[in-house]
Amino acid sequence: MFENLNPKTRKILLFIVLIAVGGMAVSQWGIVPLREKRDGLEVKIRRSRQYLREIMTLGDQYARQNTALERMGKAALKRPAEFTLFSFVESLAARDGLRKHIVFMRPAQKRISPERTEELVEMRLTGVNLEILVPYLFHIETASEQVRVKRLTIRSRQRDQKLLDVDLVLSALS
Secondary structure (H helix, E strand, O other), X not given: OHHHOOHHHHHHHHHHXXXXXXXXXXXXXXXXXXXXXXXXXXXXXXXXXXXXXXHHHHHHHHHHHHHHHHHHHHHHHHOOOOOOHHHHHHHHHHHOOOHHHEEEEEEXXXXXXXXXXXXXXXXXXEEEEHHHHHHHHHHHHHOOOOEEEEEEEXXXXXXXXXXXXXXXXXXXXX
C-alpha cells in the first residue's frame, strides 16, 4: 500500500506519524505524570489545611483548659490550709441530709505535676431520692472550694424505682 505512494507523500505521512507518536510519548511520559503529581499535591494541601484547622482547634481547647486549670489552682490557694476534700464532702453530706445514705467514702491522691496534686474521694450512696441528691451535687459544683464531680454513676433500685444508688468520684486540685 505504501509502495504505491510517491516519495514526497511517503515522507509527509512518515512525518505525520512521527509527530503523532512523539505527541503521544510527550503526553504519556510528560504531561500525564505532571497532572497526576499536581492532583496528588492538591490532595496533600487539602489534608494539610484540615490538619491545621484541627491543630488550631486543639490549641484553643488546650488554652481554655490551661486557663481553667490555672483559675482552679488559684482558687485552691485561697482555701484554708486545713482544707481536706474528705472532710468537706462529709460535712456537706451531713448538712444536706445524706450522711445516713453513705455506704463508704474512700480518699485518694494523684500527682498531676510536680506542683499540683489532685485530691479524690470515691463515694457510694444507697437509697437516695433525687430531691436530696440534686441539691447535694449543686452544692458541690458551686462551692468556692473548687470541688468537681469527676465521675457520676446513677442506678435506680429494682424494688423501689424512686430510690437511687449513686457512685461518685469527687476531685479538688491542691
